[in-house]
Amino acid sequence: METLFSLKVSEAAEPVPIAKLLKAHGFSRSLLRRVKAADALYKNGQQARLIDPALPGDEIIVAQLPQESRIIPQSADLELIYEDEHILVVNKPPGLLIHPLSKEGTGTLANFLAGYLNGSRFHIVGRLDRGTSGLVLVAKDPLTAAKLFKERQKALWTPQYLAFVKGKLTGDGQIDLPLGRVEGKRWVSLEGKPALTRYRSLLFSDEASLVHVQLITGRTNQIRIHFAACGHPLLGENIYAADTTLSRPALHAWRLQLPNLPEFVAPLPEDLLKLKDAFWPQEEIPEH
Numbered sequence: 688m689e690t691l692f693s694l695k696v697s698e699a700a701e702p703v704p705i706a707k708l709l710k711a712h713g714f715s716r717s718l719l720r721r722v723k724a725a726d727a728l729y730k731n732g733q734q735a736r737l738i739d740p741a742l743p744g745d746e747i748i749v750a751q752l753p754q755e756s757r758i759i760p761q762s763a764d765l766e767l768i769y770e771d772e773h774i775l776v777v778n779k780p781p782g783l784l785i786h787p788l789s790k791e792g793t794g795t796l797a798n799f800l801a802g803y804l805n806g807s808r809f810h811i812v813g814r815l816d817r818g819t820s821g822l823v824l825v826a827k828d829p830l831t832a833a834k835l836f837k838e839r840q841k842a843l844w845t846p847q848y849l850a851f852v853k854g855k856l857t858g859d860g861q862i863d864l865p866l867g868r869v870e871g872k873r874w875v876s877l878e879g880k881p882a883l884t885r886y887r888s889l890l891f892s893d894e895a896s897l898v899h900v901q902l903i904t905g906r907t908n909q910i911r912i913h914f915a916a917c918g919h920p921l922l923g924e925n926i927y928a929a930d931t932t933l934s935r936p937a938l939h940a941w942r943l944q945l946p947n948l949p950e951f952v953a954p955l956p957e958d959l960l961k962l963k964d965a966f967w968p969q970e971e972i973p974e975h
Contacts (some may be wrong), residue, residue: 689751691727692830696745705730705747706737713834721829725752729777750790752829754807756966757830759793760801768822768951774835775800775825776943777811778953781935785814785823812836813846818923821848821940821953835945844945845876847954848887848900849955849972850910851937851962853930856896861885862913866906874927875916882906884913884923895922895932896970897963899941911936922962 694712705728706719719737722728722916723791726736727750741747750847766778777796779785786796802810810832812824813950826832867879883903896919900910907911908927914920915927939959955963955972963972 690748690829691751692747692749694747698742698743700741700743701884702740702742704737705735705739705741706746707854708741708747708767709737709749713830713837715833715837716856718829718833721752725750749830758787758801759792759799760806761798762802763799765799766883768953769948773827773831773946775827776951777823777825779815779820779823779940781818781820781956781958784817785811786864793908796823812839815913815940816908816936816938818935819938819940820959822846823940823941823953824943824945838946842903842925844943846902846905846940847944848902848910848940849939849941849959850886850898850900850914851922851933851959852896852898852914853877853894853922854919854921855893856886856898857888857890857891859885861889862917864913864916866909866912874912880904880906882909890963890970892966895966897967912943931960933958935949 698967723737726734728737729748729750730739754891767775768778769776773882779796784791786797787793794973797811810826810827810829812826812832812835815821824835826835862884864875864882865877865879865884866873867876869876881904885901885903886898888896888898891935911921911924911927915924920928920930922930922937923931924936937959939955941953
């Protein structure tokens with residue numbers, strides 16, 4: 688039996704329902720529902736229920752869950768930044784979709800990941816727009832995905848970006864504006880969900896600024912909306928502004944620091960390097 692999770696309950700442990708034990712080891716509610724639906728829980732070699740007690744000395748096993756993906760595997764060169772038995776970190780080029788759409792069922796990062804992993808399970812943790820380049824975090828199993836999502840919600844790791852924005856923006860700051868739907872379009876809304884973006888200016892001129900951005904919350908198009916709402920839209924912004932400096936929003940998922948792992952860094956792609964050199968040809972991007 689292929690195993691997703693196994694644990695020998697300590698002899699000194701207090702008896703608790705298996706569900707509570709699994710939650711303490713990173714299982715989310717949705718993942719527990721999947722375990723229950725698949726009859727994938729075993730105690731001491733026998734099928735068990737989530738409400739059954741986990742007693743001192745018990746062996747708890749969760750079998751690997753059925754593959755749910757219908758993504759068509761495709762071969763392509765992936766720029767791997769890091770890989771271990773639980774995660775992948777990939778540097779996504781601009782212009783590449785993350786997930787297939789009804790009209791674009793192939794040629795996406797998910798298709799290429801399915802090909803690289805020979806059809807094995809994977810879960811993309813967070814999304815980048817088609818135009819956004821940079822780091823994409825991939826979990827190889829649902830338990831790792833659930834743990835990463837929980838850690839993200841607790842701000843144990845936060846995505847870090849580089850953004851080229853219009854106009855002169857200096858110093859450090861934060862943008863705390865709730866986001867929701869306004870006339871069918873995502874925008875700042877008092878009835879929306881909380882959204883917090885922190886930034887630090889790295890390079891600036893009267894025409895443009897390069898800022899380091901840290902997402903505290905992860906709302907759709909949060910960076911693009913927040914900077915547009917503050918009068919500094921991203922260069923290349925084509926939804927929340929009408930900037931034609933670049934053919935895509937000048938946004939790059941730059942750094943990622945996960946607990947107990949080294950920091951991952953994705954260098955700027957060629958189009959953003961050219962943009963940087965057009966404004967600051969003699970300057971280097973500060974590392975931190």
